Amino acid sequence: MSQKIRIGIVFGGRSGEHEVSLASARSVIEAIDRAKYEVVPIGITRDGRWIADGDPMGLLTSGDGAIVPPVALLGDRSGCGLVQLTDCDGQLVGERLSDLDVVFPVLHGTYGEDGTVQGLLELANIPYVGADVLSSAVAMDKAVFRDVMKAHGLPSVEYLVFKRMEWDAHPESLMEKTEVELGYPVFVKPANMGSSVGVSRCENRSQLLEGLAQAARYDRKLVIEKSVPAAREIEVSVLGNDQPMASVPGEIVPSRDFYSYEAKYIDTGEHGSRLLIPAPLPADLTERIRRLAIEAYLAVDCCGMARVDFLLSGMSETLYINEMNTIPGFTEISMYSKLWAASGIDYPHLIDQLVGLAFERHSDRQRSETSYAVRSD
Ligand SMILES: Nc1ncnc2c1ncn2[C@@H]1O[C@H](COP(=O)(O)OP(=O)(O)O)[C@@H](O)[C@H]1O
Numbered sequence: 001m002s003q004k005i006r007i008g009i010v011f012g013g014r015s016g017e018h019e020v021s022l023a024s025a026r027s028v029i030e031a032i033d034r035a036k037y038e039v040v041p042i043g044i045t046r047d048g049r050w051i052a053d054g055d056p057m058g059l060l061t062s063g064d065g066a067i068v069p070p071v072a073l074l075g076d077r078s079g080c081g082l083v084q085l086t087d088c089d090g091q092l093v094g095e096r097l098s099d100l101d102v103v104f105p106v107l108h109g110t111y112g113e114d115g116t117v118q119g120l121l122e123l124a125n126i127p128y129v130g131a132d133v134l135s136s137a138v139a140m141d142k143a144v145f146r147d148v149m150k151a152h153g154l155p156s157v158e159y160l161v162f163k164r165m166e167w168d169a170h171p172e173s174l175m176e177k178t179e180v181e182l183g184y185p186v187f188v189k190p191a192n193m194g195s196s197v198g199v200s201r202c203e204n205r206s207q208l209l210e211g212l213a214q215a216a217r218y219d220r221k222l223v224i225e226k227s228v229p230a231a232r233e234i235e236v237s238v239l240g241n242d243q244p245m246a247s248v249p250g251e252i253v254p255s256r257d258f259y260s261y262e263a264k265y266i267d268t269g270e271h272g273s274r275l276l277i278p279a280p281l282p283a284d285l286t287e288r289i290r291r292l293a294i295e296a297y298l299a300v301d302c303c304g305m306a307r308v309d310f311l312l313s314g315m316s317e318t319l320y321i322n323e324m325n326t327i328p329g330f331t332e333i334s335m336y337s338k339l340w341a342a343s344g345i346d347y348p349h350l351i352d353q354l355v356g357l358a359f360e361r362h363s364d365r366q367r368s369e370t371s372y373a374v375r376s377d
C-alpha cells in the first residue's frame with residue numbers, strides 16, 4: 001500500500017467536557033485502522049497548552065501535561081503542520097515536528113466544537129473531520145440555532161433570548177415577559193454550553209430567578225424556552241457533506257426528571273440513563289424524524305457529522321428539534337456510533353468515512369477562488 005495517512009487526533013481542551021473528550025479520543029485511537037492511518041495524538045490541557053510529546057493521553061489523564069514542552073499548530077498554510085516548541089535559555093524555539101494530512105478534532109463544547117479550532121485548521125489549510133467554522137458555531141449557539149430552524153420552518157419550541165446584561169439591569173421586566181409570552185414551566189439555558197451544564201427547569205418565579213442566575217454563570221446570552229410536556233428524547237446521527245444520510249433514531253430514557261448532567265454522567269449501571277436503539281416509534285414518525293434531521297443539517301449547512309436531538313411531546317406526539325451536536329460523544333458505545341452500527345456502519349468504518357468526507361470537503365473548498373483578478377476589457 002502507498003504511504004499511510006497521517007492523522008492528528010486532538011483531544012482534551014478547555015471545556016467542561018474535557019474528560020468526555022478523552023474517552024471519545026481513546027476509543028478512536030484504539031479502533032482506527034492502523035494499516036491505513038498513522039496516528040499523531042495531540043492533547044490540549046485544561047489550561048489550553050497543546051502537547052504531542054511522549055504520551056499525551058497519559059499526561060492529560062495524570063494531569064502532568066503542564067510539564068512537557070508545548071507544540072503549536074501554526075495558522076499559516078506553508079505546510080508546517082505541528083511545531084515543537086522548546087525552552088532554550090528562557091526563549092521558546094520552534095522545530096518542525098510532523099506534517100499532518102488530516103486532523104480529527106475529538107473535542108466537545110467550548111474551544112473545540114464551536115468553530116474556534118476549525119478556524120485554526122482552515123488557516124493552516126489542513127483537512128479536518130466534522131463541521132466547518134460556520135456550522136460548528138451555529139450549532140453551538142442555541143439562540144442562533146433556534147433562529148435558523150425557525151427561518152427554515154423547522155419545528156422548535158417557543159423561546160426567548162436575553163443578554164446577561166439586560167437581565168442584570170431589568171430582572172423584573174424580563175421575568176414578566178417570560179411569564180406572559182411563555183408561561184411556566186420553562187427551561188433556562190446558557191446559549192453556548194453542553195452536557196446540560198447551567199440548564200434548569202423552572203416552575204415558578206423563584207425558580208426562574210435561580211435558573212437565570214445559574215445560566216448567567218456560563219454565558220452572556222441566555223435562552224428561555226417553553227417546556228415540552230412529558231418529553232421523550234429522540235436522537236438521530238447524520239453523516240455526510242452536501243448529501244447527508246440519517247441513521248435510525250434512538251431514544252434516551254433519562255434516569256432523572258430530565259436529561260441533566262447527573263443523568264448523563266453521574267448515574268451509572270442500573271441507575272443510569274438507558275439507550276433504546278432503535279427508538280420504539282411508529283414507522284411514519286421514524287421516517288419523519290430522519291427527514292427532519294437531514295433538513296436541520298442542511299439548514300445549518302453542516303458537513304462531516306452531527307447528532308440531531310429531538311424532543312417528542314409524549315402527550316400530543318408533537319416533534320421539536322432541540323439541538324444539534326457537531327462533535328457528539330464519540331466512544332464506540334456512544335449514541336452517535338451505536339446508531340450507525342445499528343444502521344450498518346461499524347465504528348472503524350465510521351471513522352474512515354469521516355476522514356473521507358474531510359478530504360472531500362477540503363478539495364471542494366480548494367476549488368473556490370479567494371481573490372478576484374480585475375478584467376482588462
Ligand atoms: N424545552 C424543553 N422541554 C423539555 N425538556 C427540555 C427542554 N429543553 C431541554 N430539556 C431537557 O434538558 C436537557 C438538556 O438540554 P439541551 O438543550 O439538550 O442542552 P445541552 O446542550 O446541555 O445538552 C435535554 O436533554 C432535555 O432533557
Ligand SMILES: [Mg+2]
Binds near residue numbers: 195196309323
Ligand atoms: Mg442536549
